[in-house]
Amino acid sequence: MVFVMDITKSKKFVPLLVFILTLTEIVxxxxxxxxxxxxxxxxxxxxxxxxxxxxxxxxxxxxxxxxxxxxxxxxxxxxxxxxxxxxxxxxxxxxxxxxxxxxxxxxxxxxxxxxxxxxxxxxxxxxxxxxxxxxxxxxxxxxxxxxxxxxxxxxxxxxxxxxxxxxxxxxxxxxxxxxxxxxxxxxxxxxxxxxxxxxxxxxxxxxxxxxxxxxxxxxxxxxxxxxxxxxxxxxxxxxxxxxxxxxxxxxxxxxxxxxxxxxxxxxxxxxxxxxxxxxxxxxxxxxHCKPAKPLPKVLWRYKGKKPATLGANTRLYDWIPQNDLLGHPKTKAFITHGGTNGIYEAIYHGVPMVGVPMFADQPDNIAHMKAKGAAVEVNINTMTSEDLLNALRTVINDPSYKENATRLSRIHHDQPVxxxxxxxxxxxxxxxxxxxxxxxxxxxxxxxFQYHSFDVIGFLLACVATAIFLVTKCCLFSCQKFGKTGKKKKRE
Amino acid sequence: MVFVMDITKSKKFVPLLVFILTLTEIVxxxxxxxxxxxxxxxxxxxxxxxxxxxxxxxxxxxxxxxxxxxxxxxxxxxxxxxxxxxxxxxxxxxxxxxxxxxxxxxxxxxxxxxxxxxxxxxxxxxxxxxxxxxxxxxxxxxxxxxxxxxxxxxxxxxxxxxxxxxxxxxxxxxxxxxxxxxxxxxxxxxxxxxxxxxxxxxxxxxxxxxxxxxxxxxxxxxxxxxxxxxxxxxxxxxxxxxxxxxxxxxxxxxxxxxxxxxxxxxxxxxxxxxxxxxxxxxxxxxxHCKPAKPLPKVLWRYKGKKPATLGANTRLYDWIPQNDLLGHPKTKAFITHGGTNGIYEAIYHGVPMVGVPMFADQPDNIAHMKAKGAAVEVNINTMTSEDLLNALRTVINDPSYKENATRLSRIHHDQPVxxxxxxxxxxxxxxxxxxxxxxxxxxxxxxxFQYHSFDVIGFLLACVATAIFLVTKCCLFSCQKFGKTGKKKKRE
Incomplete structure (x- = not known):
């Protein structure tokens, strides 16, 4: 594959390309x-x-x-x-x-x-x-x-x-x-x-x-x-x-x-x-995020016994290409345990989330996504199927979740490098x-102690205290002297 | 001018180029x-x-x-x-x-x-x-x-x-x-x-x-x-x-x-x-720094009266292309008032400096360059021609100044963008x-007040003080009661 570009027509490329070539040379x-x-x-x-x-x-x-x-x-x-x-x-x-x-x-x-x-x-x-x-x-x-x-x-x-x-x-x-x-x-x-x-x-x-x-x-x-x-x-x-x-x-x-x-x-x-x-x-x-590849038709593996209560519209897979699935234009929401890798794939593709965090940084991660308006949290200890359904309905039907996920995605993609x-x-x-x-x-x-300047603050406070002490002493001394002179004068 | 590149032979270019193209699209x-x-x-x-x-x-x-x-x-x-x-x-x-x-x-x-x-x-x-x-x-x-x-x-x-x-x-x-x-x-x-x-x-x-x-x-x-x-x-x-x-x-x-x-x-x-x-x-x-252009032969203007004491090897110019001069391979040192623009041109081209700072950020700038081992300072109020000459000899003859200026230049040129x-x-x-x-x-x-958490620290200290107060009160009360009982027992 040969890449041909007329750089005289696109002046803004010249410094960038020269810079990349320079960088590449010294790698x-x-x-x-x-x-x-x-x-x-x-x-x-x-x-x-x-x-x-x-x-x-x-x-x-x-x-x-x-x-x-x-x-x-x-x-x-x-x-x-x-x-x-x-x-x-x-x-x-x-x-x-x-x-x-x-x-x-x-x-x-x-x-x-x-x-x-x-x-x-x-x-x-x-x-x-x-x-x-x-x-x-x-x-x-x-x-x-x-x-x-x-x-x-x-x-x-x-x-x-x-x-x-x-x-x-x-x-x-x-x-x-x-x-x-x-x-x-x-x-x-x-x-x-x-x-x-x-x-x-x-x-x-x-x-x-x-x-x-x-x-x-x-x-x-x-x-x-x-x-x-x-x-x-x-x-x-x-x-x-x-x-x-x-x-x-x-x-x-x-x-x-x-x-x-x-x-x-x-x-x-x-x-x-x-x-x-x-x-x-x-x-x-x-x-680790990459553009999604088209989803393959028969790539996913199926393993284990299908629960009898499972609805006809739900499929079970042992492994799925998560990034490609999140990047599919028809993906509406992402139910996630809130690991950083998964959250970033959702941010990359602008997909709102329902978080069911379990441990380590997961509760924090979901707290971040909630604060940014791109996720709803469901508590793993107390949740009912109703809760999960409501959460899912919220992130799909309330457009603000999709908007915020898209906003985060735009921020993610718009970096200088x-x-x-x-x-x-x-x-x-x-x-x-x-x-x-x-x-x-x-x-x-x-x-x-030094980092927080506690020694300097201590020293400066000691200086101020000494100054106040000396000034007070001087004042008292003067007052005493003045008082004595005054009394003497009065007596005279 | 047409720029041809076989990107199949240089895999590392592909993501960079794709990224630049993406960025350029959204500008x-x-x-x-x-x-x-x-x-x-x-x-x-x-x-x-x-x-x-x-x-x-x-x-x-x-x-x-x-x-x-x-x-x-x-x-x-x-x-x-x-x-x-x-x-x-x-x-x-x-x-x-x-x-x-x-x-x-x-x-x-x-x-x-x-x-x-x-x-x-x-x-x-x-x-x-x-x-x-x-x-x-x-x-x-x-x-x-x-x-x-x-x-x-x-x-x-x-x-x-x-x-x-x-x-x-x-x-x-x-x-x-x-x-x-x-x-x-x-x-x-x-x-x-x-x-x-x-x-x-x-x-x-x-x-x-x-x-x-x-x-x-x-x-x-x-x-x-x-x-x-x-x-x-x-x-x-x-x-x-x-x-x-x-x-x-x-x-x-x-x-x-x-x-x-x-x-x-x-x-x-x-x-x-x-x-x-x-x-x-x-x-x-x-x-603002750019690679130096070759120095032109008769471009510089001469203006004003030449002092009689000026040596034969010194020339006076009203204006010189400073960046090109600093980038000339024969430039050994830069005598500068220490403005940020000039200092950066010296860093860019790796030229050691003699600083004669005057005002604003200039003394600070020279202090930075001194600390990094790329400059010697001369005090404008007290300097003699001897001082200036010594400073110039130091930055030219002591190789550490050139080495440090080159190191700063390498750091400057080696940025992701x-x-x-x-x-x-x-x-x-x-x-x-x-x-x-x-x-x-x-x-x-x-x-x-809030930024430095003074309110929180105050609240926590108050809590600790209250706790200490309550514990002390309880202890005193117990001691008193125990003391009384003890005395009563003794009396009995």
Whole structure:
């Protein structure tokens, strides 16, 4: 296929094309190491890997021997380095099942917040043990480490929900980039990434609040931040010891995580409430979305027994091409558990949603879509078929839902650079320049006390207090003297 | 000229090209109204105008009858609407001269800070009077206003150093975008744009500090913020009244300025210290920079008398093509007063600098370049020819200056989208979507008290105090009761 264009007739193309050619020239072919997290996280990350391969990079994935989706397909151009671990796929399934049940039973409302976090805290121990196994599987594996050293990697791309990717990068002496949806109450982003989050209008993750809060909601939001900080600071203590042990010097999890060159956040302003961020944060939500392909006629598989009560107009499928279905012009609404990947496919195609959130970021995601007028929520614990039907009727018949979904879709499509291209641009930037230190805020060099200027405020208040004290003393002294002189005069 | 490319051989071009084609399709031809500021501000803004015209937009500039550079060239495709005012070019020259002398005599060091601001405060009155004349020249001019209304403008682009552009936009019922280098201590950006600026690592404008501060410097920085806030809050009081009068309802300057859809800031991370910002802030520094053209042989004009003491190897020119000269491979160093435009040309071409700053942002600009290791400063008040020579020798002979200038140049050139394209993209975005409300932080709806969560903190502290009080009371009551019982038992 040959593409012919008369650029003398379209002046506006010239600078753009010249710029792209310049950019392309300096893109090098390099080696990228991947530290993934399983499940939907991997499904999203895979799109970045595909793009990196398209751009002639060699991609190696560090995957544990027990995995849900991270398959080492022999035809794939991706290299897989398997980390041997003792737990298996069933253990992971069980963890996920427990996590879902925890959320369904103790959804963090103001009344259940404390119970939820207490239960979650216990749960974090299991995750800690599994994560440590993965870490040890690399860091104590001299053969694997030596092989990785020989791999001459230029960058490590890590999903920090599975910790230790940063440690592996440090051991190999290479820069690393994070890809992340969120951490509870943005604990990691705020404390390790130094992103500001004013509690007055930036809702804490897992709070289901929006950027428009009443006084009561702002109190709840502040408590959410404090409580989640408290829980995760305790959780981090174990990690601080582990990180110090591995690096052979006293350090903290946050200090190491703070060395990330770029934070690729898996949302964008079509989904997020506008909030302050830093130049090394890039919002690349929806990077996996693609135009829909026409729906095939006999592609879907059917499995399992059809319930007898099922209506004649309902079909059951084991797997459907969700993106293509959402992009079909006849699709009216999307009933979703509210995962970020699915929500972004709905935003991309402008489809209003009925959300039945279950766990993790799902309730928050649906809260965002509700606030933007593109979704109705149904509570999984209390819902009846009537509720679901009403919700569905609302998003289909009330035109505002379709309008808002379309508006979000327009915002999503109207960016100077596509999210996937931005994500890969910054990974390649880090490869070209061996980092992105010019984007790193000096806040990393300050203690929390200095960061908030508490020392300066204390000093200035002490100065003012001293000044007031001295002035008062002088006044009193003068008054006394004047008083004495006055009395003396009177007496005379 | 025909451009032929076989895109089957270069897969990475396909998505980029498709994306550009999609973007180009939705770019509309619209009407842009410009509210400029004279001098170097205009020289920078002109590049945006040229690009807008290239992209088939109609551009109309509102220019006062007294102007330095804003010429209404009859061949230019730009329309000019002249605002009649009573002051003339000589008055503007005199204001600039006074401003420079004020800075040279009272450069804001810790010792002269207060005197400087007192003098500046007086000076602001003159600027206020001139600015008000320009405002009235439009807002009280019913014929001009009617003509503008007929112009069916889609967006107004304003340099907020000359106030009232926002008011004109509001009167016409169109969205507006700002282009801005800085306001003193980021007063406007912080208070009206809601951009966070932690005093611990974000140096106040005009402070000449960097992001790496000692305790003493952080005290100085905090005082800079407080002092400049105080001065400008008083200055704004007059504007608050004027804005309320024009809009016929009680409002403030900040409330109106806060309605800006996008803030185009004329710096980038090659120049700025990394700092928090908001999604409606776009850093487009160096948008005026272009590759150098070969230097012409007899193009430069010579004017004036040559001093007798001038060496044989020095030439005097009335005007030189600065960008082309800086881009010449034999250019070793750039002696500059430190204006943002010139600094960016030096960054673009990777030329180390000797800075002799005079006023406004110039001392700050040179402080930035010094901190990044690309410049040496010479003090205009105390310098000898020896000082200048030494500075020049340092930046030429010490290779670190050239290396750092080259590093900044690499950072500048390695962006996903060129600054000028980003600036124009967001202006066009506002035209396409009649605003960019999805980027506007909810902080605009909060009072400063609420923004900093002082009400929530107060409430939580009151709760804690009440709890402590109740627990103490209970304990005391129990002790008393227990004590009495104990005594009674003892007595028995």
């Amino acid at each position: 090098l072919s390099g080696n990228v190491l991947i530290w993934p997290t399983d499940g939907s996280h991997w499904l999203n990350m895979e799109f970045i890997l595909e793009e990196l391969i398209q751009r002639n990079h060699n991609v190696t994935v560090l995957a544990s021997s027990a995995t849900l989706f991270i398959n080492s397909n022999p035809d794939s151009p991706v290299n897989f380095e398997v980390i041997p671990i003792s737990y298996n796929r069933r253990n992971i399934d069980s963890v996920i099942e427990h996590m879902i049940m925890l959320w369904i039973d103790h959804r963090p409302t103001p009344l259940t917040l404390w119970t939820f976090f207490k239960e979650l805290g216990r749960f974090l121990d299991t995750i800690f043990q599994m994560n440590i196994q993965t870490c040890e599987g690399v860091l104590n594996n001299t053969k694997l480490l030596a092989r990785l050293q020989e791999g001459a990697f230029n960058v490590l791309l890590a999903d920090p929900v599975t910790l230790c990717g940063d440690l592996v990068a440090l051991k190999l002496g290479i820069p690393f980039v994070y890809t992340l949806r969120f951490s509870p109450a943005s604990t990691v982003e705020r404390h390790c990434g130094k992103i500001p989050a004013p509690a007055s209008y930036v809702p804490a993750a897992l709070s289901e609040l929006t950027d428009q809060m009443t006084f009561g909601e702002r109190v709840k939001n502040t408590i959410s931040y404090l409580l989640q900080d408290y829980i995760f600071q305790s959780y981090w203590r174990e990690w601080n010891s582990y990180y110090s042990k591995v690096l052979g010097r006293p350090t903290t999890l946050c200090e190491v995580m703070g060395k990330a060159e770029i934070w690729l956040i898996r949302t964008y302003w079509d989904f997020e409430f506008p909030r302050p961020y830093l130049p090394n944060f890039e919002f690349v939500g929806g990077l 596509k999210p996937l291209d931005r994500a890969v641009f910054w990974i390649e930037f880090v490869m070209r320049h061996k980092g992105a230190k010019h984007l790193r805020p000096a806040a990393h060099n300050l203690s929390w | 509309l031809s619209g009407n842009v109204l410009i509210w400029p500021t004279d001098g170097s501000h205009w020289l920078n803004m002109e590049f945006i105008l040229e690009e807008l015209i290239q992209r088939n937009h109609n551009v109309t500039v509102l220019a006062s009858s007294a102007t330095l550079f804003i010429n209404s060239n009859p061949d230019s495709p730009v329309n000019f609407e002249v605002i009649p005012i009573s002051y003339n070019r000589r008055n503007i020259d005199s204001v600039i001269e006074h401003m420079i002398m004020l800075w040279i005599d009272h450069r804001p060091t810790p010792l002269t800070l207060w005197t400087f601001f007192k003098e500046l405060g007086r000076f602001l009155d003159t600027i206020f009077q001139m600015n008000i004349q320009t405002c009235e020249g439009v807002l009280n001019n019913t014929k001009l206003l009617a003509r503008l209304q007929e112009g069916a403008f889609n967006v107004l682009l304003a340099d907020p150093v000359t106030l009232c552009g926002d008011l004109v936009a509001l009167k016409l019922g169109i969205p507006f975008v700002y282009t801005l280098r800085f306001s003193p201590a980021s007063t406007v950006e912080r208070h009206c744009g809601k951009i966070p600026a932690p005093a611990s690592y974000v140096p106040a404008a005009l402070s000449e500090l960097t992001d790496q501060m000692t305790f003493g410097e952080r005290v100085k920085n905090t005082i800079s913020y407080l002092l400049q806030d105080y001065i400008f809050q008083s200055y704004w009081r007059e504007w608050n009244s004027y804005y309320s009068k024009v809009l016929g309802r009680p409002t403030t300057l900040c409330e109106v300025m806060g309605k800006a859809e996008i803030w185009l800031i004329r710096t980038y991370w090659d120049f700025e210290f990394p700092r928090p910002y908001l999604p409606n802030f776009e850093f487009v520094g160096g948008l 060129k600054p000028l394209d980003r600036a124009v993209f967001w202006i066009e975005f506002v035209m396409r979507h009649k605003g960019a409300k999805h980027l506007r932080p909810a902080a605009h709806n909060l009072s400063w």
